[in-house]
Amino acid sequence: SWGLEGSQALSQQAEVIVRQLQELRRLEEEVRLLRETSLQQKMRLEAQAMELEALARAEKAGRAEAEGLRAALAGAEVVRKNLEEGSQRELEEVQRLHQEQVNAGVERIQIHNGELG
Numbered sequence: 019s020w021g022l023e024g025s026q027a028l029s030q031q032a033e034v035i036v037r038q039l040q041e042l043r044r045l046e047e048e049v050r051l052l053r054e055t056s057l058q059q060k061m062r063l064e065a066q067a068m069e070l071e072a073l074a075r076a077e078k079a080g081r082a083e084a085e086g087l088r089a090a091l092a093g094a095e096v097v098r099k100n101l102e103e104g105s106q107r108e109l110e111e112v113q114r115l116h117q118e119q120v121n122a123g124v125e126r127i128q129i130h131n132g133e134l135g
Contacts, residue, residue: 024130031123038116045112049105056102063091063098 070088 028127028130031126035120035123038119042112042116045109049109052102052105056098059098060095063095067091 067088070091074085
């Protein structure tokens with residue numbers, strides 16, 4: 019049997035897993051908030067785009083300026099999508115690493131239980 023050292027090692031592993039779960043929850047919340055913000059921003063961008071389209075129809079003289087603004091809105095949308103995709107990739111990587119560490123911890127516990135049995 020492992021004795022006290024084995025118990026302490028398992029306890030430390032459990033603490034590490036708990037901390038990782040807390041970090042994972044924090045990252046998930048961050049991504050959720052980012053998605054929420056992105057959705058709100060998308061809705062604002064769509065409303066602005068509709069306003070710009072109405073303006074372009076109403077004022078031929080302002081057409082060139084409206085096109086420039088529309089291009090800027092499209093650029094902002096690209097930036098928003100890139101931010102969202104980057105956060106999603108980061109979350110998936112953290113989840114993958116966490117799963118590997120949980121699996122390693124479970125394996126240690128199984129080995130420990132096998133030695134005790």
